Amino acid sequence: ESGFLRRHLKKAQKSCEQRREIMLKELEKFPADLIQFSPTKGGLHQAVWFPSRVNDIEIFSRCFEKNVGVLPLSPYFAGNPAAPGILLNFSSLDEAQMKEGMNRIATVLEDAYGS
Secondary structure (H helix, E strand, C coil): CCCHHHHHHHHHHHHHHHHHHHHHHHHCCCCCCCCECCCCCCCCEEEEECCCCCCHHHHHHHHHHCCCCCEECHHHCCCCCCCCEEEEECCCCCHHHHHHHHHHHHHHHHHHHCC
């Protein structure tokens, strides 16, 4: 065995960890009264939760208009009230793209709900 797969997986894991850290640092800049999150320890996504006054479907639509892909989380809840939030994916973004996307999300939230 040449070790190619092992090296590839190690490189991919390191890259994912770096992107996750960038996203978490960007999320820490958001007002605490507007978002909450528990840092993910693995994977390629981060859930962000909003206060009940925030409509995550509206945030999804506004982010889409700004060319930022997020998924609303409330449709995944069977009961009421559904918890509003969005799912962020950091699997294929470089640092500049991630920061730009997070700035756009911050603008959407500020425009819609203030801080």
